[in-house]
Amino acid sequence: MGFLHSSSLFPFLLVFIVSFSWPITSSADIYGDFLHCLSSSSISNLVYTQMNSSYSSILESTIHNSRFITPTSPKPWVIVTPLHVSHVQATIRCSKKHGLQLRTRSVGHDFEGVSYISESESPFVIIDLANLRSVQVDVENEVAWVRSGAIMGELYYEIAQKSGTLAFPGALCHGVAFGRYISGGGYRLLFRKYGLAADNVIDAEFIDANGRILKTENQWGKICFGIFVAAVVEALGLSFHGRLN
Known part of the structure; x- marks a missing residue:
């Protein structure tokens, strides 16, 4: 039985080390970083997460098609209800920075649900423009x-x-x-x-x-x-x- 020379082992060792040295970013990390990004823009009081007691009522307030209000319907990670254009800008920048999809809706007069659901499995954020109505x-x-x-x-x-x-x-x-x-x-x-x-x-x-x-x-x-x-x-x-x- 022969033995591999030590120099021939080095490439395999290098590949092994490199393969496991990349940082792994979890969904929880992205979620936390995204919320931190929004808080740094001073719009925390306009952000509704799934843990917020008002989340469901805000999400369903302007959904007119009951097909999209089911337990299996895709839900946004976060709903942002901007009061100023700068709040919209901040949400876009934070979403782009952390690779999150965006949906925008106004009063939800959308029977196909494209403004408040996502067909992909990627996490998404809703910008609800209902307060920008002057x-x-x-x-x-x-x-x-x-x-x-x-x-x-x-x-x-x-x-x-x-x-x-x-x-x-x-x-x-x-x-x-x-x-x-x-x-x-x-x-x-x-x-x-x-x-x-x-x-x-x-x-x-x-x-x-x-x-x-x-x-x-x-x-x-x-x-x-x-x-x-x-x-x-x-x-x-x-x-x-x-x-x-």
Whole structure:
């Protein structure tokens, strides 16, 4: 029986040592590091983990399809409910840093569940934009500044409160979120005369995958990659006349 020379053993020893010297990062480590990243951005009070008593109620608050509220439905690691655009930026940066997938939702008017579930087994985070829902109407200039989380009914109401002659060609269902509606083009009754809802967007703000705020600066349609957070839309002057017999 022969013996291997000591020099021939060295490559095997080196491979063995190297193979077991790589650091192993567990899901628990990633989870903890991600939460620490969020806490360093001062948004801890807007973060809901599965251990939080409000987690389930917030997750299910805007899910309209019961198929996605089952024990086996994929659940997000964390739900973040930003109050400011900077909170969205921080969540994007922390998610990217730790390799977590993101889902964004507004009022959950999503019957396919793409805004609050994941088909992969990878952990994911939900950014819930429901709190970013302010609407400011400028009657003199016939425009409105609308946050992505506002529902269409809130936009209609604010316009009606300020003017009896202005309107916006939006969704028939008042519960649709503004951001999602505009992102899909906005196809409704008044489009034949006034175009799609997206045609009446003047300026918009997006947050890209690096957490940067992108403003279209009158180039709406050219910068469309990212999370849609706000837009300036044109409020149309409408007049209806008719005679009934």
